[in-house]
Amino acid sequence: MADNIAVKKMKTSAHLIGTHNGHFHADEALAVYMLRLLPAFTSSPLVRSRDPAVLDTCHTVVDVGGEYDAARNRYDHHQRTFNTTFPNRETKLSSAGLVYMHFGRAIIAQHTSLPTAHPDVELLFQKLYDDFVEAIDANDNGISKYDDEKLKATGIQGRFKDGGITLPSLVGDLNHEDPLNPGISKSTPEQPQAEEDYRFSQASQMMGNAFLRKLHSAATAWLPARATVKEAFRQRKDNHPSGQIMVLPRAGTPWKEHLYNLEEDENLQESEKLLYVLYPEQEEPGSKWRVQAVSKSVSSFESRKALPEPWRGLRDAELDDMLGDEVEDGAVFVHASGFIGGHKTEAGARAMAAKALKT
Structure with missing residues (x-):
């Protein structure tokens, strides 16, 4: 349903996006960026708050509010009853997965200049979830890539730590002010969230850039290669x-x-x-x-x-x-x-x- 909303010709007035303040994560950072790839949200301001009255003023809310209702543009996944997954997958969705599931085809269609119903858009839609978004969903929901008990039974042990170089961990680092680059927007008594919001914008940009690189590579290299490899295989x-x-x-x-x-x-x-x-x-x-x-x-x-x-x-x-x-x-x-x-x-x-x- 939201796919249909996303691809309609929308008004140029910016829709206010809401998410929570405080500690931020990779999923809502990516969710906000993906929304802003759509014409209706290109110039959308962002408000970060947990105040229900503030969130009620927003057109679209992600990762906060305790509600998943695409008809009302509410995309939270923290409810006890929430168990929504991407089609034919088992990983519970985060706010990133929810936004991608509803708006991903429209984002891909816009990027590739193809109709939303084009079969190549569907191929890319599935691939981007498999290659990128699902891992963000799993990370935010605390789902391990491997069954820990089965892994332990094999006796396999990691040779080194690699958790510190994942995208979610790098987003996590941005929750702490960098003393060498404290940002352009310092906190003041009148604007206590200014610096935090600035760091969130950095996190959203980082996640979005990674997503767009994946999309561009899939659309311009992986997809055209499909026909080439198929012919060579034949x-x-x-x-x-x-x-x-x-x-x-x-x-x-x-x-x-x-x-x-x-x-x-x-x-x-x-x-x-x-x-x-x-x-x-x-x-x-x-x-x-x-x-x-x-x-x-x-x-x-x-x-x-x-x-x-x-x-x-x-x-x-x-x-x-x-x-x-x-x-x-x-x-x-x-x-x-x-x-x-x-x-x-x-x-x-x-x-x-x-x-x-x-x-």
Whole structure:
């Protein structure tokens, strides 16, 4: 319903947005930014308060007020009875997820200049939730990525702390005044929230910039790559009888996620899955070529079949000697871990991949 509201031609008068004051989090910082991406909210002022009388004056309220009612533009998730999730997901929504669920398609349509009902908008809508917004929802609702008991049972322990470099943690840091950069708006007895509101604006800008980078990358790189990878996947047996070598025609094509999805759609057995992907390093004619081993999953550093161990760490003539007559001279390198290698020519890269398959 709110999607329909978002895409209608709206009045130019700014709608007042409300959220709570005090300690702020990544979810409402992102929620406010996303709202302001819409024409109706581009110039909207923000009020930060927990006073119901103040919030009643707002057109849209996020993360405060104890009410979720899209018809009234109220998007809080702190109620005991709240259990709303994104379609086909289990993670409870935060204020960011609520705003995204109702307005995300309109935001994406505006960014891409596509109709809201366009299938590409739906693809991007799902991807941005999977890749970005869901983690914000989980963090704000205290939902761990892994089942702690199951993780403990495996005996797996982290090697280092990484919690301090997440976006929510960086937003959390902004709750404390930076003594080296205290801001342009100092607190005064008349304006006790001025500095806090300034730091919230920094947090909202940081979250919004990260969201827009994800959206722009998905729309301009990931989405166009889908058709390219699909065609290369279809032609894989033309590259090698095994069908386990895929050749991409362009440099910089984000292929991993698309490849795994295509394999799943085709219901490929483990013995049929892709092992190597070839692509040029640059767009210019005569570019060098790369041979990359396919990892076991999108996030894994372990390859399904790394390039042969004797090749690893070798370069140039030394690597040419190791590869033998089956591969023309011009080898460039093989990484010490065997996940990637390079050759000066496409033919050489193809020969390296073919030799690696049977080694």
